[in-house]
Amino acid sequence: MLRAERISKSYRASGGHVVAVDGASLQLERGQRLGLVGPSGSGKSTLAQVMAMLLAPDDGSLTVDGDRIDVWGVHCRCELRHRVQLVFQSPRMAVDPRLRVGEAILEPLVASRLLAARDAECAVLLHDWATRVGLTYDLLERFPHEVSEGQLQRACLARALIVAPRYLICDELSSMLDVSTQAALLEAIAAIQAEQELGVLLITHDRVLADTWCGEVADIRELAARSGEGEADATQRHASARAAALSALVRGRQRRAMPP
Amino acid sequence: MSALLEVDALSVGFRTRRGIVRALSEASVAIEPGELLLVVGESGSGKTVLAHTLLSLLPRNVDVAGSVRLGGTELLGLAPAALRELRARRMALIPQSPASSLNPVRTLGGQLIEGARARGLSEEQARRRLRALLGELGLDFDFIGGRYIHQLSGGMQQRIVNAMALVGEPDVVIADEPTSGLDSELVETTAAQLQEISARGASLLVITHDLRLAQRLAGWIALLYASRIVELGPTAAFFEAPAHPYGRELLRALPEREGKSIPGMAPELTALPGHCAFADRCPDRFDRCTEALPDLYPAPDGVLARCFVHAAR
Numbered sequence: 001m002l003r004a005e006r007i008s009k010s011y012r013a014s015g016g017h018v019v020a021v022d023g024a025s026l027q028l029e030r031g032q033r034l035g036l037v038g039p040s041g042s043g044k045s046t047l048a049q050v051m052a053m054l055l056a057p058d059d060g061s062l063t064v065d066g067d068r069i070d071v072w073g074v075h076c077r078c079e080l081r082h083r084v085q086l087v088f089q090s091p092r093m094a095v096d097p098r099l100r101v102g103e104a105i106l107e108p109l110v111a112s113r114l115l116a117a118r119d120a121e122c123a124v125l126l127h128d129w130a131t132r133v134g135l136t137y138d139l140l141e142r143f144p145h146e147v148s149e150g151q152l153q154r155a156c157l158a159r160a161l162i163v164a165p166r167y168l169i170c171d172e173l174s175s176m177l178d179v180s181t182q183a184a185l186l187e188a189i190a191a192i193q194a195e196q197e198l199g200v201l202l203i204t205h206d207r208v209l210a211d212t213w214c215g216e217v218a219d220i221r222e223l224a225a226r227s228g229e230g231e232a233d234a235t236q237r238h239a240s241a242r243a244a245a246l247s248a249l250v251r252g253r254q255r256r257a258m259p260p
Numbered sequence: 261m262s263a264l265l266e267v268d269a270l271s272v273g274f275r276t277r278r279g280i281v282r283a284l285s286e287a288s289v290a291i292e293p294g295e296l297l298l299v300v301g302e303s304g305s306g307k308t309v310l311a312h313t314l315l316s317l318l319p320r321n322v323d324v325a326g327s328v329r330l331g332g333t334e335l336l337g338l339a340p341a342a343l344r345e346l347r348a349r350r351m352a353l354i355p356q357s358p359a360s361s362l363n364p365v366r367t368l369g370g371q372l373i374e375g376a377r378a379r380g381l382s383e384e385q386a387r388r389r390l391r392a393l394l395g396e397l398g399l400d401f402d403f404i405g406g407r408y409i410h411q412l413s414g415g416m417q418q419r420i421v422n423a424m425a426l427v428g429e430p431d432v433v434i435a436d437e438p439t440s441g442l443d444s445e446l447v448e449t450t451a452a453q454l455q456e457i458s459a460r461g462a463s464l465l466v467i468t469h470d471l472r473l474a475q476r477l478a479g480w481i482a483l484l485y486a487s488r489i490v491e492l493g494p495t496a497a498f499f500e501a502p503a504h505p506y507g508r509e510l511l512r513a514l515p516e517r518e519g520k521s522i523p524g525m526a527p528e529l530t531a532l533p534g535h536c537a538f539a540d541r542c543p544d545r546f547d548r549c550t551e552a553l554p555d556l557y558p559a560p561d562g563v564l565a566r567c568f569v570h571a572a573r
């Protein structure tokens with residue numbers, strides 16, 4: 001389980017503090033699909049970056065499958081960071097403009113020395129992931145400024161999934177994508193969920209999408225008020241039959257996968 | 261009344277290591293003053309390239325053919341000084357990626373005022389207008405003014421570039437995903453702001469993946485697929501019943517409908533087929549679809565559709 005407890009984070013800026021996240025607790029189980037909604041500026045992306053170990057909170061704790069995180073950002077162990085992957089809201093700001101799209105997808109593997117860029121496996125992996133996220137091969141040789149915003153976003157998703165994370169956080173993945181491509185990516189994520197119990201946190205402004213795709217939907221404004229009061233009440237249960245059926249399915253899978 | 265913005269047989273190709281990327285093929289549209297044209301379609305189909313071509317913002321490795329006229333003046337090949345003047349005074353762009361379109365090492369206040377001054381507003385007018393526009397969007401100009409762009413959330417960055425584009429009452433507004441990162445309330449406010457400047461007589465081109473916003477904004481719609489306009493008509497008619505199979509399948513992918521993707525992938529733009537580019541994925545495909553390239557044929561309700569189904573009419 002990815003467990004964030006009473007996370008607080010404020011930013012220092014000219015003219016005072018901005019409290020971005022105020023004592024929010026959120027938990028994501030393996031295999032789960034959790035939606036996170038809330039108005040613009042309510043701290044969703046900040047919480048996402050904390051949960052992905054990229055941003056140190058001022059207060060609160062984060063544990064990943066029982067391992068408590070004490071070190072954040074680049075100093076955090078690769079193995080831990082790879083467990084939780086974040087797809088950023090703005091793909092343009094998330095990739096190195098000097099790397100070709102294909103190199104950017106492989107970068108996390110190469111940087112952590114899991115593979116060398118010259119390895120034959122790299123090419124195989126790259127083509128597999130490109131296909132899964134719907135990128136034609138010609139795009140892989142271009143630089144980020146030579147592909148569209150949605151194409152870059154898909155590359156970022158491939159880059160996140162290539163390290164085989166246990167948890168995936170998608171920060172407004174769909175605002176860059178047409179609805180068919182969005183559906184295709186969610187289908188690709190669902191396929192991976194079925195294979196490897198991936199827990200997915202989907203941050204979105206599309207309430208219909210959250211309600212139909214996610215088993216549960218949490219509103220960030222409600223995470224703080226009830227922080228520490230235990231798990232399920234922090235998230236608002238969603239009643240639609242489809243969602244309930246999905247959750248049951250996921251839970252069943254989870255029980256089977258989890259050691260006693 | 262003469263069309264304010266006329267785009268005629270516009271084609272754009274990028275020269276790359278892997279050959280020519282045909283990002284836009286023979287696109288023709290016209291937007292009258294006070295009219296709103298939505299551009300929707302598959303990611304990578306050429307929407308942003310269209311927007312950037314209208315504003316001559318393309319990189320150097322590009323070949324452009326066709327014409328773009330604003331009030332009768334040809335914009336393609338216009339001298340840089342004249343172009344800058346025209347862009348500053350009459351045209352505005354809301355870029356798809358707000359964060360990368362502002363200066364990261366300057367606070368926002370100065371940049372916003374400077375942008376408004378370039379549109380011919382006095383410092384005093386600029387402040388007043390910006391304060392009003394940002395206020396409608398729930399942001400305080402004085403608070404925002406002292407910050408850097410990276411200190412704002414994605415949705416706030418979006419609101420900043422929206423306000424910056426609308427500040428000078430431009431004649432032409434090109435908005436590339438103006439509501440990304442915005443919650444439903446802010447989407448509504450943004451839609452109202454766009455409609456307001458449209459009502460004042462500006463020509464609007466709005467690129468969006470948000471089909472609910474598209475339906476709400478109404479006006480006209482152009483559907484793009486693999487570098488071509490495949491459907492062009494009144495937005496209401498499109499949502500009633502798309503004339504092109506791609507449009508129909510796209511609407512079905514909405515989460516409130518079936519939420520399923522269209523199987524297959526769009527072709528590489530470096531190797532576009534000589535026949536209908538959607539044929540591979542089209543449930544209605546027949547022999548002719550893989551033999552020839554369809555024109556834009558008249559379909560019911562004043563719609564044009566690039567599909568042989570409508571060729572016989």
Ligand SMILES: Nc1ncnc2c1ncn2[C@@H]1O[C@H](COP(=O)(O)OP(=O)(O)OP(=O)(O)O)[C@@H](O)[C@H]1O
Binds near residue numbers: 176276
């Ligand atoms: N500088 C460039 N060099 C080569 N190809 C480019 C360049 N810029 C864009 N392209 C390609 O042109 C096509 C159209 O790009 P464009 O940015 O217009 O897509 P879009 O419809 O706006 O997509 P999205 O919805 O994802 O933003 C894409 O396939 C893209 O990869």
Ligand SMILES: Nc1ncnc2c1ncn2[C@@H]1O[C@H](COP(=O)(O)OP(=O)(O)O)[C@@H](O)[C@H]1O
Binds near residue numbers: 018039412413414416
């Ligand atoms: N690097 C930063 N410096 C200062 N303030 C920031 C920074 N990043 C975000 N903020 C502020 O924190 C708040 C929450 O931002 P964010 O988590 O991005 O919101 P959301 O993703 O919910 O839209 C906003 O008020 C934003 O302006």
Ligand SMILES: [Mg+2]
Binds near residue numbers: 046171
């Ligand atoms: Mg955000």
Ligand SMILES: [Mg+2]
Binds near residue numbers: 148356
């Ligand atoms: Mg675009």
